[in-house]
Amino acid sequence: MFPGQFEYHRATSIKDALDLLKQFGDDAKLLGGGHSLIPMMKLRLAQPAHLIDVTKIAELCAIGESNGKIAIGAAATHDTVANSSLVRAKLGLLAEAAAAIGDVQVRNRGTIGGSLTHADPAADYPAAALALEAEIRLDHEGGSRTVKAADFFLDLMTTAVQPGELLTQVSCAPIPSGTGYAYLKHPHPASGFAMVGAAAIVTLDRNGKFATVRVAVTGLGPKAFRANAVEAALAGKAADAATITAAAAKSADGIDALADIHASADYRAELARVYVRRAIQAAVARAKA
C-alpha cells in the first residue's frame, strides 16, 4: 500500500486552507481524518499532488451554540461529536449517528466535514444531517455560502461543494424538547458502513398525531435522501403501528437500490422499510416519554 508522491500542507487557518486550495487547484485534496482518501491513495485510485490537512485549524474543531443554532466545526471528529455534551443534549440524533460510525479508531480520526464532503452513499452522517435539516457552510476566497442538507447531496459521492470551497461548519437548530428521534442502522458486515441507516425525528400533537415528522435514509441508493413519501403518509395521522407500517412501506419507493455480495437491491429495500419503521417507532416512543 504505497501512495504516489504528494506534498503535505498543514493549513493553520481557514484562509490559509483556501489560499492553498487556490494555489494548487485540482492537484490538491483536502485531508480530514483520511479514512476514505488515504486508502484510495494507497490503492493509487487517487493520486493528488498536494494534501491540505485542515484538521489542525482550531476554529474548525470547535462545537458551540450561536444565534440559536448548534454549530459544529468541520474538523470535529466523530468521537468528539458523539461525546459532546452540547450535541448530546441538543442534537441527540447527530450524536447517535456519530456513535454508530465505524469503530473507535475510525471515530477518533474521521471528521464530520470529511464524511459529508466524501458523500459515501453508505455513510451515517448524511441521514442525520437530512433529518435535522442541517445547514452546511462552504467558505471560499472572500466569502461563504450556506447550503441546506437537502441541496447538498447531489449523487454518488457528489456534493454541492465547488472547486475552491471548503466545508467549514455544520449547523442545526436544536431538537426541541418533546421531540423524539432515532438513528438505527444495519451495519455492513465487512465495512461497518450502513447497509441501511434510518433517521427519524418526530413530534406529536396533544392527540397523539404526527405534528412534525422527518425521515431520512442512507445506504439504500446512490445518495442519502429524505423519505418524502413516508413523511407525507404520516403527516397529521395517528402515531399507531398500522399507520407507521403502511407509511414505512414507501421507504424505498422510486429508489434505485445498491447491491453487493452481502445484500441485493431487494433485500436492501426491505431493510429500509423495516429500519425506517423501527426508527419512527423508536422516535415516537421517545416523543411520548
Place this chain on the structure above:
Amino acid sequence: MAVVPKFVGARIKRREDPRLISGTATYVDDVRLPGTLSAVVLRSPHPHARINSIDAAAARSAPGVVAVLTGEELKGKVGGIPCVAPAEHIPFHPLLAQGKVRFVGESVAVVVATDAYKAQDAADLIEVDYDPLNAVSDPEQALADDAPILHEEFGNNLVTRALIPNPAVDEAMAKADRVVKFRIKNQRLAPVPMEPRGVLAQWHQANGQLTVWTSTQIPHLLRSALAAVLSLPENRVRVIAPEVGGGFGAKLNFYREEALIAHLSRMLGQPVKWIERRRENLATTTHGRDQITYLEVPVKNDGTVLAIKAKFICDMGAYLQLLTPAIPGFSGLMMTGCYKIPAMSFEQVMVFTNKMATDAYRGAGRPEAAYIAERTMDMVAAELGLDPVAVRRRNFIPKEAFPYVTCAGLVYDSGDYDAALTKALEIVDYPKARAEQAEALKHGRYIGIGVASYVEICGIGPSVMLPPKVPGWESATVRMEPDSRVTVLTGISPHGQGQETTFAQMAADAFGVDIDDVTVVHGDTAIVQYGVGTFGSRGLSVGGTALMMSVGKLQDKLKKIASTMMEAPPDQLTFTNRTVALQSDTTKAIPLQAVVDAAYGWKMPIPGMEPGLDATSVFEPSGCTFPFGTHVAVVEVDPETGVVKFLRYVAVDDCGNIISPLLVAGQVHGGIAQGIAQALYEEVVYDENGQLVTATLMDYAAPRAQMLPHYELAHTVTPSPLNPMGVKGVGEAGTIGSTPCMVNAVMDALKPLGVRHIDMPLRPEKLWRAFKDAKKA
C-alpha cells in the same frame, strides 16, 4: 510425597503478551538492515490470460530501481514451489508467471528499488500485453468438456481423484429404513492473519550464506525447501521466524515470494525486503475449505446411522501449494465424527480452478468433516422427527469402546462424548431452552438451539500420516545453564499459541525453579535443532513431549550427581524450591546450584560422566490425539431482517489435561470466533469469470468482537494415553465445534418454516428470503 506442581495447571498470564500489547515485538517488517532494498510484486488483474509480452524498459530506468525480473528471466535459475502431497497432476509452480497467468493476483514481475514507493512507481510503468482467456471459477464446472483448461499439459483440470470404496456401504443402503440425501458446501475462506506475510533476505557474499526472515509456521521445513529451490547447501541457509502475527495454517507453507526475495538478495548482493499488503494477502495467501459434499446416509427409523457415503468436489485453485491436495483426505476420514457408524465410503474429485490455491486453514479438513457429521445428525433428526440430541446419543461411540478403531481405520485414543454433551446441555438447561423456544414461537419469535458434538485430530503426526518431507515428529533441547537457569530450544514455531508460557510452566515445575528462570527459544534454524513446526494442534502434545523427554534426561543426570553429594539413591530425589531434595522429606535438600556447579565444574563427581547439562530429544508419536466436545448455541432469527441474535453460546471442550487454563480459553475464544465467522459471515467470492470480489476487508467480512456472542466455557477432562502429560491439543477445537453448532442453531430456528438446509455463510439476506418464501408458500 510428590511435589505439587506450582505452574502447570495454574492460570498463568501469557509471557508473550507484554511485548505484543506494548508494540515492542519484532515482526519481519521491524527487522531493519542497512542497505535494504524493497521489492514490489506486479500481479495479474486477469484470472486467466496468455502473456504475449512484458515491456519493463521504463520501469528499469525509473528512479531508484535496482532490478526488474519477469518469469522468463527466472527460467533455469531457480526451481518451482513444491507440493509434497501426492496427486495425479502436479503442475510446475513458478515464482513468476511463465507464459500464462492463472488467477487474479498471480505474480508476474518483481521490481526492486531503494524504497517501496519507488518500486511501486516503477511497477506501475510495466506494460504487460495479456490475451485474456476464459476462466473457470466453479469447481463443479471445472471438469466439463468445454471448461477452459488451466494446465494444458494435463488435458483437463483434474488434480487427482481419490476413491475409498466399501461394499458394506451399499449393503447398509439396502437394509436402511430410509436414506437421507443432501448437498452441503464448506465455502472458501481467507485466513486473514493480523500480520500478513513478509520476507527479508540477506545474502552474505563472503561465505555464501543466506539468512531469511519470514513470517512462517515452519522455519526448518522452509529452510529445506528454500535450499532445494535455490540449489544451496542446507547448512548455508538460515531461516528466522521472528514474531509471527498469526498463521492459522496459511503460513504452514512455502510461498513464491520467499524464494523470490531470497533469490533477489543473492543476485543483487544486498538485503531485500517484501511485505505483503492486505490486498495481496486476500488474493495470494492460501485460502481454506472450498469443498462441496454430496451425502447419502442410510438410517433406521430409530435414528441409527448405518453408513455415510460421500462425494466431494474439492477446489484446489490454480496451483498446488505445499499440502494442497492432502487437506481433503482429513475431511473424508473424519466424517463419521463421534459416532459408531459401521461403514463409510467416499470419492474425492480435486480440481484446478482460476483461483488462489487452497491449503490448511485452522482445522485443515477436520472442520469440513465435523460440519458433515454434525449437519448429518441434524438432517437425520429432522427427517425422522427426532430430537437432535437423541440422535447423537443413539450413535455415540460409548466411552467403554476406547481406544476405538473407526470404520475409516483411525484409532481414537480416548473419549467420553456423552459426558461433554451432558455437561453442555446442563449448562444451557436444554429442556428449559426447548420450552422457551416453543413459547417464543407462539409469539412469532424464531429461536433456535444448535448442538454440535465434534471430535477432531490433534497432535499431528505420526510421520506416516504426513507426506515424506513434512514429518510428524518434534524435537526439543533443554539446557540448564551454569547459573541454573533453563533454556528450552523447541522445534515447533509458536506464532500465537503461547508455548513460551506453557513450556516454561512445565520446565519450571520439573526442575523446581521459577517460571522466570526458563527461557523458551524457537524459530531460528541457526540456534534451534531441526524441528517440524507448529500446526495441527501439535505444539504441546508432540513438541511438549519432546521437551519432557529432554527434561527427564537432565533430571536423571542431576539426580545422579546429587545422589553422590547427598548419599541418597537418585530415584528418591525430587526438585523443589531450587533444591534437589529427598522425596520423603523435602527439608533434606541441597541447592540446585550446587549440583549444577558440580555438573559444569572442573571435576565431575562421577568419573566418566560428560560435563554439562544439555539434552536433545525427538518425539515420534505413536498416534494422533482426538480431542472432542459439545458446543450449544441458542439464537434468535429476526424474521423481518434475517439478522441472527445470540442468546447463549456454551462450549464444553475436552482437550485432555490442561497445562495452562488461560491459554486454553484464549484458543477456544479465537477458534469459536473463526468458526462462527464461517457459519455467518465469511466467504471468499470469485465471480463466474474468476474475478476476486472480496479483494479488501471492506468486502471480506472478517469478524469483529461485536459480531460474536459471549462465550460460556467449560471442560471435561479425558486424558490422552499417548503422551506423558495426558494432553490432546486445543488450537483448532473451537473452530471445529462452532461452525456446525451455529448453523444447526440457525436451521433449528428456521425449522417451523420447513427449511432443512441453507449453505454458509448464513447471511441475513438468505434467512430473510427463507421467511419470505415460506410466507408465499
